[in-house]
Amino acid sequence: MDTPYPSETGCCPKFDPTPWQDREHHWTDKPFIKDRVGCFCYIPLTFGRAMRRCGAHLERGKAFTPAPPLVLSDHTSRWNMDIYIEVPHPVPGADNVTLSGTFLSKVFKGSYRETANWGREMEAWAASQGQTVKRHLMYYTYCPKCARHYGENPVVYFVEV
Structure with a gap:
């Protein structure tokens, strides 16, 4: 998957910490797609595979956010991590979830x-x-x-x- 976001590396765009440093965020039904990553003692083993699956969903569903999306990781155990990728709308075929709080x-x-x-x-x-x-x-x-x-x-x- 080619990233639609400008980047020196052709991969991850340069990160701007300003919107995230010492902030409080209020989310109501913020849309994400979710996938699972197998881990060994919290070390992700299948992260690349999960990102490729999600990338295919994003491309098919034309679901790229205007700015680089949040990609949240939730280590649910030593053996599993859930990833949540921010999307602008529900994505057909993906595990669509929302986060509020x-x-x-x-x-x-x-x-x-x-x-x-x-x-x-x-x-x-x-x-x-x-x-x-x-x-x-x-x-x-x-x-x-x-x-x-x-x-x-x-x-x-x-x-x-």
Whole structure:
């Protein structure tokens, strides 16, 4: 799948952290398509395959968002991760879902080994606002190849409160 978004790499577009840093988002029936990724101890094994399936749905359904879409990852266990790709409308043949609620987001940079620390920081931030975290979602902004190209690996960490 060729990306319709301008990019130096022909893959992941340059990430702008501004809309995601220290923000609160209110979503009502925000549309996504969903797929599953097999993991081993939280390490995604079939991410590329899931993205190719979703890409085919996006192309067939003409469902590309005007700006690069959110691609949210929900690690439901050590063995599974659900991915949610933002779409502008329901996509025929895909697992269409919506997300509603209040979400806090913050941008982190560093190794994925820091994920647990980022989660604790998000929990503390939510608690400081008198909120309780319901679930954690992550937006990995670059694939490994593009992270090397851009020289950074920003991850947007979302918590639903």
